[in-house]
Amino acid sequence: MVFQKRLDYGFNGYQVPRGCRSARGRSSLKRKLEDTQMGAFELLATVAGKLLQEREASPAHSNVSGGIGTTMQATVGKDNVKLEQRDEEKPLKVESCDQGSSGETSLVSKPNQNKCLDEFSHVVSDPASLMVNCDKSVNAEDRNEIVPETCIFNNMLELDTKPPALVSSDSSIGIHPSSGPFPGCRGNVKLVSRDDDDNSSGCTQPSTTPLKSSRTPPRLEDRKIKKVLESKYWEVAPKLEGELSNTNGYIKPISHNEKVFYTRQRSLRNTLKRRKLDKRAVSTSDGGVSSEVISNSSKNGKNGNTNSLFSTTHGGNGVSSSSAAGHESSSQSKDAHVKLSIKSFRVPELFIEIPETATVGSLKRSVMEAVAAIIGEGLHVGVLYQGKKIRDDSKTLLQTGICDDDKLDGLGFALEPNPTNGSHFSPKDPPYLVQSDVPQLLTRYPLSPGIDAGLSDASPDTPLTNLTNCVESDHDSVLSPTDMSIDKTMPDSRALVPHPSMSVDALAVVPLHRKSRRSDLVQRRIRRPFSVHEVEALVHAVEKLGTGRWRDVKLRAFDNAKHRTYVDLKADDKTDNYSVLEYINFVFWGSDKWKTLVHTARISPQQRRGEPVPQELLDRVLAAHAYWSQQQAKQQVKQLTGTCLLLKT
DNA sequence: CTTAGGG
């Protein structure tokens, strides 16, 4: 049997909140999304945080986030924000081969197994939270149907805040040979595999969903989104007996009270921009460990598989959907079984780092091992109900109220690190260490506290920690002095670098930051601080030509200096709003000289760094800047009045 | 290719 598993994002229909609709916000968002260094997940997570806050502020909105159990839908489309990926995504498929004892996986879409991993780095390093999702591509269609204006943020937020509870599965979803079923799992859930293309009934249909979304044709933008999202998927089609299959599953409602547990995973595929990254890493984004549950009220059998799981969620009102169908079932008592659809589980963060020289084959193996390791480590399922974690395993569903259909939406599951194994998620104790035949040792940077928190505490008690940490962690920095000089972005990188002092042939699979960096191959220009002489020339040229004709300025002042491009000289108005990073950056690199100069001229001498620029020059800078700014303003006024006149006549 | 901005 072949499971099509997919690692999915942990988002659900989500529409960009107001605050994110500005042009600036969009372009920035876009940029970030396109930049593999920041995945949609993080971005949205950020937005999500705001959303949540808003929600809290005005309870009236609380129901907007209904539907638990949707697949993410990043609706950032519309307007200028086209989150399309530029390169045709090549479905990076990783499938496990049952032939051979190694359980090696193979990248299907890539013909050359020995290809340099560079090509995939952006894929694996993508931050998208590897949320295992059991949806099928077919459903993708449904997923696009987002009810406009509805902010649905199920997965992350909802889960974290609310939850659900209960999971069961007696089947062995075990991953690698050594791993067994999740501890604590019980119940009448059956684990089954099913065909890939089976579009499924399984995942489809929770009960009556008031959502009309499923009927509405997907909008264009949404498709784009879909594409984007899907582009990040990485298809995994494990054939091995137990590999990743349990990461995520669905419980499909069947006619009798039996649930089928599907597993499907989707993962990162080629992402947005093709980019060379220097490190490759496999990561599940946010260390989060949450899940969603969709209640199914198919007790009366007739609607057993009629509704789409996705549609419920989409509408974002899983709440209503469940309640609608819920009543009748709740009336039946006793032997009634509670039917749940676990839409997805988020797997804990997983990072893999392997040398560039490693083969694709070893990459696959590593990923496999990492997954196996993490699961084998002993994850357990946490049950959340109505926002509370249910710790007492002995309680019956009845007692906890979980059997109440119209409340099933308050049920949630979360994969959590095994309590007895907490240390595995500590920064000091690498969670997953995988041996590999790749002869290079990589050291890892400490896990950021944020990530840590996400891993070790994904409980509902800390709703946003995952998100915020996830985002914030991007700014954490642990840098290597070596890389620092090469790449300024290194600071927030958690990439592993080969550690010379260590030998061994171990391949560390550790939590590291998801972002990968630009390839070393694409080296940045070397830093060439402007000399006082150059500054003088620049100032002189600007005085003459003004700020705006940088090409001319360049020609005049640095005609024979080919390392000075006009871009390096341009001015900037917001010079006094530099962030620390920017400032340091500018000072360090001495670029965009005019921008820097203006800034420098405005700050106190003590704050200046680098080769001191004569005050006289700085004064000229300010003067010239002021003068030309004024000129520009005049120009604009002129133009404006001009157009006004034109309009009048 | 330039310009203009944002990072």
Next chain:
DNA sequence: CCCTAAG
């Protein structure tokens, strides 16, 4: 210094 969207 880098990256890009617009012109």
